[in-house]
Amino acid sequence: MTAAIAQKSRIVDAQGDPFVRAAGPDGGPRYETLPNWMANRHWEAAETSRLNEAHWTYDSEAPINDWLVDHLWKIRARAIYESRQNGFLAGIANTLADDVVGPDGPQLEVQSGNKAYNEAKESVWREWFKSPTTRANVSGAATLRLWVRNFARCGEFLSRIITDPAASGPVKMRLWLTPARDLATPAGHVAGGKTVLGVELDRYDRPVRYWIAETAADGISTTYAPWPPDLVIHEFVLEEEQQARGYPWLTTALQPSADLRDYDDQVQDAARQMADQASLLYCENPDEPWLSPESTTIERRTIKTAPPGWKPFQLQASQPPVQYPQYKQERQAEIARAINMPLMIARLDSARHNYSSARFDGQGYARFVAFIQLFLSGSPKSVGTLDRLVDEVEREARFSVPALRDPPPDARNHWTWPARPHVDPGKEATASKIRLETGQSTLSDELAERGRTVDVHLATLKRDREAFEAAGQPMPAWMRGETDDTEVDLDEDDDAENAKAASNHE
Secondary structure, rough: OOHHHHHHOOOOOOOOEEOOOOEEEOOOOOOHHHHHHHHHOOHHHOOOOOOOOOOOOOOOEEEEHHHHHHHHHHHHHHHHHHHHOHHHHHHHHHHHHHHHOOOOEEEEEEOOHHHHHHHHHOOOOHHHHHOOHHHOOOOHHHHHHHHHHHHHOOHHHHHHEEOOOOOOOOOEEEEEEEOHHHEEEOOOOOOOOOEEEEEEOOOOOOOEEEEEEEOOEEEEEEEEEEEHHEEEEEEOOOOOOOOOOOOOOOOOHHHHHHHHHHHHOOOHHHHHHHHOOOOEEOOOOOOEEEEEEEOOOOOOOOOOOOOOOEEEEEEOOOOOOOOOHHHHHHHHHHHHHHOOOOHHHHHOOOOOOOOHHHHHOOOOHHHHHHHHHHHHHHEEEOOOOOHHHHHHHHHHHHHOOOOHHHOOOOOEEEEOOOOOOOOHHHHHHHHHHHHOOOOOOOOOHHHHOOOOOOOHHHHHHHHHHHHHHHHHHOOOOOOOOOOOOOOOOOOOOEEEHHHHHHHHHH
């Protein structure tokens, strides 16, 4: 905008002179140069200046699939590399898998009015889940652990559904575990819809075909085979509309992780260099002759003399610095935040936590773990991968298991995942009891925190009671309706724990 135009529009600066806006990188005006008193609608976060333009060089509203096409392969390769080289990243990925899957995976409980159908479906599923892949020694729990770790490293997991004639049991359907890198678009591929990194989509962004690499017998040439979506399991957590592929959950942690590892190496190198320098000789008189040779071996626990004019000197170690532990802790917290994991769990260290802080720090992470569990299994409000596999197993098992040929209309799958241990199970149980007795909560609310409903809970109690009766065993007191009035002091040892945490912090 020229000065004449500015004068005509009566845009003046604080001194009354015509205000001229500087041109931006695209030739247009840089609105951020307007004085704040002139900007009626203004965001400071949208300003671009000499001091911040380098940081915002790559800001863009480009569709996420464009970003994935350009960068997914590199981000995935770096996430895999760093998780293999960095024990901290490998540890938080394994901890996440441990907390989500548990030691043996979830348990299926079928709820319907047909008891024979329920038991038959559960039995067939348990038999199949022992070895659900083309590898007989890979269990269902191991498969789930792999999938959860792949969320951290790749952002997605991929498997193909095939029929394996060599499989044991009444169900021959098996999972062919496939690395995410094998899902790619063939060179020169032309199809009716749009294809993003091997996923062919229709106009509504629904997958209609998956292109998966298959290496030839010579191990060199590679072809891409089209797979229909009903034979492919490709799961990722949607981060943006129209997204076709997942990206590693550790993406935002890669740069801090690399920085911290490099810094650790530099600190270690500097500390080692200082430790290697036993002592030095220096001279303040320029006329003194140079020592020859320049280095010599000094025997330990002996007194040595230096040449006249030369003085001994030893470098003082300054690495690692005093702030090094705190700095490393803050960077590790930043890395673990990418998967909502608190530092206490990421470092497997609760030395500076008491009961209250540990319980509070883990609440967000517990919700995240529960979300992943329901994402994998499904719930009354969502369909998960395990629900889909149960249906596949049931369809094939109907031919050999008569009880499954007429499924009742009210049949529902309920998944019970291994619960993460409480910080203090006794205090948690007592707190739940107090909330129920005082009317602050309901049984539905308490069971919902464990991923159960009242219907499922009552059906399970009935089932357990029938099992005791069928076995001729006496039922426990709580099952007979008898209660234990033993009171537990919730505040017991809290003061000691807080004092201990404060002492450790100091």
